[in-house]
Amino acid sequence: MIISHTSDIHLPLTFKPTISSLFNKRVIGYINHNSNRRNVHKLENIELILHDIKLKNKTGHTILSGDIVNLSLEEEFINANEFLGKYFTKYNLSIIPGNHDSYVDIEYKNSLYHLANYLNECDPLNQDSTFPYIKKIKNIALIGISTAVPSPPFMCWGRVSKEQLMKLEKILSSIEKENNFVLLFLHHPIHHYGAFNHKGLLNKEELIETISKFNIHLIIHGHLHREIHNSIQIKDISVPCIGAPSGSRDKNSGLSYLEYQIDKINDKWNLKVYRREYNFTDEMFKSLILKEVSYD
Template sequence: MFRLAHFSDIHLGPLPDISYRELASKRITGYINWRRNRRFSLDHGIIDRITTDMLAAGPNHIALTGDLVNLALDKEIELAKLWLEALGDPQDISVVPGNHDAYVPGALKRACRAWAPFMTGDHAPPPTGRRGFPFIRVRGSLAMIGVSSARATAPLLASGHFSDGQARKLAALLDEARERGLFRVVMIHHPPVRGATHAAKRLYGISRFQKIVRRHGAELVLHGHTHLATVHRIDGPDGPVPVVGVAAAGQAHGSAKTPAHYNLFDIDGAAGSWRVRFTRRGISAGEEISDISSSTLY
């Protein structure tokens, strides 16, 4: 059995000191949002409790689907690097970036350089930006395939993009992993499902992504971004493919969003006969971490 853990949308805080020059961009709207909303709804003590419980569950690998930071300040990116290094060995943790990690032009490249050990595919050079994706990392019976939907956008927008170039590379990696009999997990920040979020936060290229999965297959798609506990399904060549979202890892109770949790997938079997047990563990109404739900995906 292979145990895979999934969490997302860390939004590490509090924000470091920020200069007027750094605010002279889209960051001003994000800073206002942080001051008015996000700093109250995200509890970074909860992040510590979530990650401690997740590590105690003994996962063979951890998938982190983006938004480690808030405004992509240099100090935030460096803090996130140190936080990742404290979390575990880069070989055991796979990361894809989110829209907050690419908040302003140039931020994605800086994040990729800082977090490269967690985003580098097997026998591949470290990513230096969007062109470094998708990557593939084979761990046991799993192929972890990381796609980047992150890009800098205009103020009040948080959309993502899945390009033709990534689509071609993803198709090749999915075929390669299928030929090796691997369980294929695709990681992406934005949900590749219509109606999963409103237009300003949507993924451009949903049809392109779903076409690739429909033709080439996948066993599981993981995403973040919405801060919600969701399970959708999209068509694959051998039947529906689960698309699983997760709450923000520090989301406190009392918000409209789902309280903090992480996902566990216990994966067994072989190509054509996979068995997947899916458990959500997170903060309950009594502030204890426990199983929220458990089900069978396959």
């Protein structure tokens, strides 16, 4: 089975926010969007990626690991739902929020809930009861964790709530004996990034402690806008921790997304990681294998 992975698409604003909606941290984000971000993140680039996924991965699944919008305005989420619906059904896309999807403290029913098709068992009033969630596809367990919390201006850290950690442990316990390939996806990296970890996960040690009791095969994230390859040791497995690049960055930064081919061979799980990179001269995507892992 193929899992396609893109992230940080930052769908451009197609409307002018009201003055009252900018009386908070959003004003900084709006200035940044108008002066820089909209020239860096191109809608046509994410359209190229999603079109390629739709053509190439018809029987697989896609993960979008956060930062779908820019300012967490309700109209952005409504527009994002319409946009993603051109490429996906609720059965072949899974999402989690990023820091830009929780840019300020906003009621969940007025934000990510508009994308409920791509989640599981959504509660419109409570984000922590929605996350983490699990989707099982052909003995592959996809577990989405929200690290998205509002942060002060110029900070973009994440955190996993205690409620989520407790629920995550219950989910992992419930599937422990099923011999699934377990893939965790979240927005923030599980490793330290930025001065004082201002780009990272503030309570990463708590998350690692929670998952270290179980068999985990792959952890994927976004947030850093570039391809990242790390690993952590869980039990006797060196678990790959892989970050996808932004799916909408301009061509000078390269345009690519990741694919994870997950198969069971001789009763053992096997993972192959590919980069699908767009060549702007040839106007086509090409695949490059990056890594292969066999799990005993």
